[in-house]
Amino acid sequence: MIRIRSRARPATRRSRRRLLALGLPTAWGAVAITYKLGCPLAQQNGLGARVVTSAVFFAVGTGLVLHVRRVLLREVRQARRVAGAAQRALLRPLPPRIDGLRVAAAQLSADRGASIGGDLYEVIPTEQGVRVVMGDVRGHGLAAASTAAAVLGSFREAVHDETDLGDVLRRLQRALARHLREHAGDEQRSSGREPDTPVAEEFVTLLLLEIRGDGTLHVLNCGHPWPYLLGAGRAVPLAASEPLPPLGPFPLPAELPAEPCGRLRPGDALFLHTDGAEEARDDHGRFFPLADVLTEAVRGTPVCPQTVLRTVLAQLLRHTGKSPADDVALLVLRNDRCPHAPHAGPPVGHRTHRVT
Numbered sequence: 001m002i003r004i005r006s007r008a009r010p011a012t013r014r015s016r017r018r019l020l021a022l023g024l025p026t027a028w029g030a031v032a033i034t035y036k037l038g039c040p041l042a043q044q045n046g047l048g049a050r051v052v053t054s055a056v057f058f059a060v061g062t063g064l065v066l067h068v069r070r071v072l073l074r075e076v077r078q079a080r081r082v083a084g085a086a087q088r089a090l091l092r093p094l095p096p097r098i099d100g101l102r103v104a105a106a107q108l109s110a111d112r113g114a115s116i117g118g119d120l121y122e123v124i125p126t127e128q129g130v131r132v133v134m135g136d137v138r139g140h141g142l143a144a145a146s147t148a149a150a151v152l153g154s155f156r157e158a159v160h161d162e163t164d165l166g167d168v169l170r171r172l173q174r175a176l177a178r179h180l181r182e183h184a185g186d187e188q189r190s191s192g193r194e195p196d197t198p199v200a201e202e203f204v205t206l207l208l209l210e211i212r213g214d215g216t217l218h219v220l221n222c223g224h225p226w227p228y229l230l231g232a233g234r235a236v237p238l239a240a241s242e243p244l245p246p247l248g249p250f251p252l253p254a255e256l257p258a259e260p261c262g263r264l265r266p267g268d269a270l271f272l273h274t275d276g277a278e279e280a281r282d283d284h285g286r287f288f289p290l291a292d293v294l295t296e297a298v299r300g301t302p303v304c305p306q307t308v309l310r311t312v313l314a315q316l317l318r319h320t321g322k323s324p325a326d327d328v329a330l331l332v333l334r335n336d337r338c339p340h341a342p343h344a345g346p347p348v349g350h351r352t353h354r355v356t
Contacts, residue, residue, distance in 0.1 A: 099130050100336055101130055101335060102305050102332075102333070103331075105121060105329075106309055107119055107121075108324055110324055118138070118145065120152050121329050122155055123333070124155075124159050126160055128165075129211050132207075132333065133152075133208055134224065134329065135207070138204065146179070151206070153175070166256025169206075169220050173252055176204060180202050180248070203247060205274075206224055207226075207227070209272070211335075215265060215335055216262075217261045217263060219240055220258050223243050228270070229264075229268060230298050230332075231265070231268035232268075235295045265335065267302065267334070267335065269303040269305060270332070270334075271294060271331075274329045277330065279326065280326070281320070303334055312330060
């Protein structure tokens with residue numbers, strides 16, 4: 001009985017709010033009509049009567065406007081709460097430290113008022129090392145959020161189940177293909193026509209990165225911008241070879257060996273980003289000078305992920321006039337491990353759960 005009552009109370013409160021939302025405008029309208037039809041003063045044409053009538057209707061109109069404003073503000077606050085919950089579920093807040101790595105991340109949506117978009121990132125410690133994904137769904141804003149959620153959900157499971165980074169990528173490809181087919185079928189059933197964007201034209205650029213206990217880096221790149229290696233006052237693109245095509249339109253090759261691309265030494269950092277950062281333009285059409293901004297951010301001081309992130313975001317918003325045309329995701333990882341300390345990863349058979 002207690003459970004039934006606890007479930008019924010929210011419904012009762014919602015019903016009361018709906019009645020109140022309808023009742024107040026009805027009451028104000030009834031006051032105006034009653035005054036106009038039933039008050040003798042409203043039937044007179046004198047100056048005093050007109051002033052009183054105007055005052056009555058002004059008060060009624062003001063009450064209606066204030067009521068509508070209050071309702072709209074309540075709806076906006078509710079929408080923001082829902083958007084915040086969706087963002088926390090899609091892009092979970094990353095802890096400041098993950099398995100000896102200092103972490104900082106940020107995301108901007110190109111859609112005004114939207115807090116989530118088509119960019120995605122995640123950092124998860126596994127038995128093989130810390131595995132990272134950075135991706136960019138075709139399009140931006142809320143329309144791409146469901147595809148980003150499908151890819152992220154698959155990544156969060158696959159990194160624990162698959163020992164090989166290539167097998168993780170294959171899992172993401174299958175999850176994306178399944179999601180796009182289901183999404184296209186839902187659109188066709190709801191509208192009775194073919195979807196505006198065919199499944200064959202949807203894609204996701206993706207970067208998979210594995211940072212092992214000794215700092216060794218292995219990467220698989222599917223059409224995504226290469227990260228930058230930050231350290232000793234420099235910002236160098238970490239390009240291993242020609243990237244694979246984006247996920248979606250093309251099948252993956254039969255062999256998918258993760259490419260070694262150097263080592264992340266203690267004190268050095270990686271800067272991962274989506275193309276919304278490098279391709280951002282100002283009013284004159286000039287691209288955002290990301291490499292120069294990164295070099296300036298790490299010049300003369302030890303690399304601080306939070307400082308790098310704040311510097312890039314501030315310069316990016318200044319460059320675009322605080323209105324980027326595409327979604328932007330940024331992720332900074334600094335190696336804070338001791339040079340000779342053993343890797344303290346999760347024990348065999350253990351799945352790490354992060355408290356955020």
